[in-house]
Amino acid sequence: MIEYFDSALVNWSRAQFALTAMYHWLFVPLTLGITFIIAFMETLYVKTGDPEWKKATKFWMTLFGINFAIGVATGIILEFEFGTNWSNYSWFVGDIFGAPLAIEGIMAFFLESTFVAVMFFGWGKVSKKFHLLSTWLVAVGANLSALWILVANAWMQFPTGMHFNPETARNEMLNFWDVLFSPVAINKFLHTITSAYVLAAIFVIGVSAWFLLKGREELLAKRSIIIASVFGLLSSLFLVYTGDGSAYQVAQKQPMKLAAMEGLYQGSTGAGLVVIGMPTPGKEYNDNKDDYVFKFEIPQLLSFLGYGDTEAFVPGVKDLVEGGYEYTDENGEAQTALSAVQKIEMGKKARVALSEFKKAKRNDDVKAEEENLHIFRENFRYFGYGFLNDPKSIIPNVPLTFYSFHIMVGLGFYFIILFFAVIILIFQRKLIEKRWLLRLCIFTIPLAFIASMSGWIVAEVGRQPWTIQDLLPTVASVSQIDASAVQITFWLFTFIFTALLIAELKIMFKQIKIGPKEGGH
Amino acid sequence: MTLGKSLWAIIIIKLFIMFAILKLFFFKDFLNEKFDNDKDKADYVIEQLTKPKHTNND
Numbered sequence: 001m002i003e004y005f006d007s008a009l010v011n012w013s014r015a016q017f018a019l020t021a022m023y024h025w026l027f028v029p030l031t032l033g034i035t036f037i038i039a040f041m042e043t044l045y046v047k048t049g050d051p052e053w054k055k056a057t058k059f060w061m062t063l064f065g066i067n068f069a070i071g072v073a074t075g076i077i078l079e080f081e082f083g084t085n086w087s088n089y090s091w092f093v094g095d096i097f098g099a100p101l102a103i104e105g106i107m108a109f110f111l112e113s114t115f116v117a118v119m120f121f122g123w124g125k126v127s128k129k130f131h132l133l134s135t136w137l138v139a140v141g142a143n144l145s146a147l148w149i150l151v152a153n154a155w156m157q158f159p160t161g162m163h164f165n166p167e168t169a170r171n172e173m174l175n176f177w178d179v180l181f182s183p184v185a186i187n188k189f190l191h192t193i194t195s196a197y198v199l200a201a202i203f204v205i206g207v208s209a210w211f212l213l214k215g216r217e218e219l220l221a222k223r224s225i226i227i228a229s230v231f232g233l234l235s236s237l238f239l240v241y242t243g244d245g246s247a248y249q250v251a252q253k254q255p256m257k258l259a260a261m262e263g264l265y266q267g268s269t270g271a272g273l274v275v276i277g278m279p280t281p282g283k284e285y286n287d288n289k290d291d292y293v294f295k296f297e298i299p300q301l302l303s304f305l306g307y308g309d310t311e312a313f314v315p316g317v318k319d320l321v322e323g324g325y326e327y328t329d330e331n332g333e334a335q336t337a338l339s340a341v342q343k344i345e346m347g348k349k350a351r352v353a354l355s356e357f358k359k360a361k362r363n364d365d366v367k368a369e370e371e372n373l374h375i376f377r378e379n380f381r382y383f384g385y386g387f388l389n390d391p392k393s394i395i396p397n398v399p400l401t402f403y404s405f406h407i408m409v410g411l412g413f414y415f416i417i418l419f420f421a422v423i424i425l426i427f428q429r430k431l432i433e434k435r436w437l438l439r440l441c442i443f444t445i446p447l448a449f450i451a452s453m454s455g456w457i458v459a460e461v462g463r464q465p466w467t468i469q470d471l472l473p474t475v476a477s478v479s480q481i482d483a484s485a486v487q488i489t490f491w492l493f494t495f496i497f498t499a500l501l502i503a504e505l506k507i508m509f510k511q512i513k514i515g516p517k518e519g520g521h
Numbered sequence: 522m523t524l525g526k527s528l529w530a531i532i533i534i535k536l537f538i539m540f541a542i543l544k545l546f547f548f549k550d551f552l553n554e555k556f557d558n559d560k561d562k563a564d565y566v567i568e569q570l571t572k573p574k575h576t577n578n579d
Contacts, residue, residue, distance in 0.1 A: 084548045092566065167563070168559070355567075496538060
């Protein structure tokens with residue numbers, strides 16, 4: 001009898017994880033970025049003794065406090081889900097995630113939480129300098145917490161520094177530093193935290209713009225705009241740099257994701273980067289339809305960004321499914337790409353060999369054990385393909401990945417222009433006159449969240465069907481539980497998180513309306 | 522209610538829902554519930570990973 005992966009279970013488990021991760025991410029980037037803005041302001045207060053800086057510090061600290069209180073621990077739900085809905089996956093990766101997540105826990109609870117308490121309740125009770133140090137440590141601690149989560153995520157995109165133990169079915173860490181300093185992890189961390197800085201800068205500028213429009217708190221608003229726009233602009237420029245680094249890593253490690261980001265079905269040498277375009281709806285990888293309904297592209301830029309060579313060949317979705325194109329591997333040797341069908345065959349060999357290895361082990365058949373272990377090791381790099389039957393299933397959702405990527409990049413460049421405009425006008429003392437720009441700054445706050453979410457959609461939808469690149473597909477990662485149980489908790493989370501979001505917005509709006517108090521809260 | 526009290530109330534209610542309701546009744550650790558030791562967990566996962574399966578839509 002053939003057994004089935006339950007599609008409903010897989011889809012509901014994915015939907016639930018996506019829902020909780022996205023709600024969690026509504027709170028995180030503001031925390032990561034605004035803590036630095038607060039630390040800059042408090043530094044200026046300690047240096048100058050100007051009470052206006054203290055007032056500004058305390059005002060933004062109050063808004064940070066609301067976000068922190070409502071968002072804190074929402075990420076723990078993701079860990080609940082790992083154990084319940086994703087037990088195969090959790091077991092498979094266990095030893096790799098153990099160290100980063102344990103360090104994250106220590107960081108979050110002992111560094112961040114301790115100093116958050118000093119930051120909120122320590123005014124007047126500890127020295128100015130110690131309070132300032134606490135504020136900086138909250139900023140650094142929050143970002144270090146994010147580091148470990150992002151390292152774990154990067155490992156899933158590019159598994160490295162480990163060894164798979166076929167007796168326990170677990171990956172075991174061989175080299176912690178390879179996991180921590182993998183090029184994907186470094187780029188992911190830097191790109192993600194700088195995107196959070198940009199979001200926080202836009203938040204501060206938007207709220208300050210509201211004060212200017214209302215004719216309130218002019219000095220605080222102007223000072224906040226100066227700090228936030230300079231911080232935002234510098235972060236944005238670094239974001240472009242880390243985005244370039246991320247694109248390079250995606251081209252090397254996850255070429256299917258790159259093809260989906262660009263809607264590129266048919267690869268080519270000297271491939272252009274699509275600036276604006278519309279992928280052809282209903283396009284299949286092997287039909288004769290054009291890749292795009294329309295596009296505007298910069299010639300050769302995709303080849304250059306992905307491979308550092310304007311004439312490099314960038315494989316499209318079709319090439320990646322059918323294989324046969326030439327490429328240079330990580331050792332600098334010329335290779336011919338395997339097709340998805342060949343990889344599926346290798347993956348199935350690895351799965352059968354693993355099963356036979358376990359049988360041989362039980363029967364003390366040393367010869368069969370060694371033979372099967374050899375076959376398993378030879379084919380392990382495509383282990384995850386062994387769960388797939390249709391070569392098409394290695395293709396992620398191309399339109400969703402394409403549009404998310406282009407929304408993220410488009411908004412990213414819009415933010416740079418906005419920061420420039422705001423900096424120029426505020427130094428020319430003309431910002432208050434430009435009321436349309438102040439309104440635009442407010443309107444940009446939700447756009448910053450959309451850009452940030454789009455980035456995660458690119459990263460996570462673009463890497464489907466994998467939870468761990470090439471090693472474990474999503475369908476094989478889930479626990480054998482009832483789909484209806486996941487459905488129930490999905491709706492429960494929708495309700496709880498929506499309630500938290502409403503509470504956040506309500507309290508935040510109220511507090512902004514009240515505005516800063518003399519001497520702070 | 523002051524801002525501080527509202528936030529503390531939200532934190533406490535949230536943590537109660539998460540740990541006393543969700544974790545206890547809805548999010549039991551699948552492998553820990555089914556098996557007592559790592560060997561049995563490993564055997565189960567290997568069985569899951571090596572059994573021939575298809576998706577519903579194949």
